Amino acid sequence: MITGVDLGQPQTQAVRADEDVVRVRQLVRTVAVQVKLSLVDQTKLVTAASELARNTLVYGGGGTVEVMTADNGRRRGVRIVFADSGPGIADLDLALTDGYTTGGGLGLGLSGARRLVDEFEIDTGVGRGTRITITKWSR
Template identity: 80%
Template sequence: MTAGGAAERIAVTSDQDVVRVRQLVRTVAVAVKLSLVDQTKLVTAASELARNTLVYGGGGTVEVTRVENGRRAGIQIVFADQGPGIPDLDLALTDGYTTGGGLGLGLSGARRLVDEFAIDTAVGKGTTISVTKWCR
């Protein structure tokens, strides 16, 4: 996978920034010609994960990059925070599990909406989540 363009980065420190992440992801998704359903899935996943960065991670950054793997174009989004980290990843990825009063669908649901999902977390250090969606 190679980066096919400059990454765009948004600092996420408020509700408004979550809206900005949605708008940026939408713009890039249209530019790489994702289908309408895939655009909708990716923007929804980005909204869930950006909100997690804000609410659970105490804020952080979101980086959106156009990528290519030779045959296909896609988008990679990296959500990074220096928050408390996730002590039990399996539990956090279970539908319906939440510590924040939400529905517990953010992490598990977002994973279902993208093609690639990687998570790197350390207690006391923070969480980085990388997702990729490819054109079909």
């Protein structure tokens, strides 16, 4: 388990191998605990992060994950940015369809990951990679 994460600084993890997906999960869990997300919300966030980190590796050819705290003036949360320079998502509407998966991940797909978090933004285009930002707020 990762300890002593500096919540004042975004934490970046390269995603180039399966072991890096595990490191992303550990980092997200550590920050979620420090921000005091509930156990249920920690689990939702870690699950979404795991799916998106695996997508970064498998479909994006690797990339980076940046984990940071967020504060909207009323509550704290965890914001995570997944970025790759892969081929991009050709049919975003299809990729966001419930139940759509190309296999290999947890079977959640992008739509499942989106349902597990409070905010979900995606910027993608053929030939320019994909950048997904998710946020989970404390209750």
